[in-house]
Amino acid sequence: MTLLLALALAAGAAAPDYGNTQLPDPRAEAQARALMMELRCVVCQGQSISDSDADMAADMRALVRQRIARGERPAAIRDWLIERYGDYVSYDPPLSRATLLLWATPLLLLAIGAWIARGSFRRGR
Numbered sequence: 001m002t003l004l005l006a007l008a009l010a011a012g013a014a015a016p017d018y019g020n021t022q023l024p025d026p027r028a029e030a031q032a033r034a035l036m037m038e039l040r041c042v043v044c045q046g047q048s049i050s051d052s053d054a055d056m057a058a059d060m061r062a063l064v065r066q067r068i069a070r071g072e073r074p075a076a077i078r079d080w081l082i083e084r085y086g087d088y089v090s091y092d093p094p095l096s097r098a099t100l101l102l103w104a105t106p107l108l109l110l111a112i113g114a115w116i117a118r119g120s121f122r123r124g125r
Helices: 002-013 026-038 055-069 074-085 100-124
Strands: none
Touching (some): 026 074, 055 074
């Protein structure tokens, strides 16, 4: 009976919960945190996985920390998450045909605003 209890405790303590626990290496943790600030929680949609309390965000934080601890580069982890969840998971989506409107809209609105302002100033003279 004691042996079974010891095995159960050892199995539960074998893998740290990286969703809510920092990595022991400060440099690796800094890389993980920087990446987690760039990734959007797919449940909350308005928060990064670093800020979110959702279980899915905790799972994504754990995944990021586990992969960083294994030596993967943050860019590779980010690319893998984008491949898995889509461009939406990134606060900085790559420029592609699908995101062209997202990137072009601020420039288009700025041009329209400048055109309107120019017309207003001309009428004021």
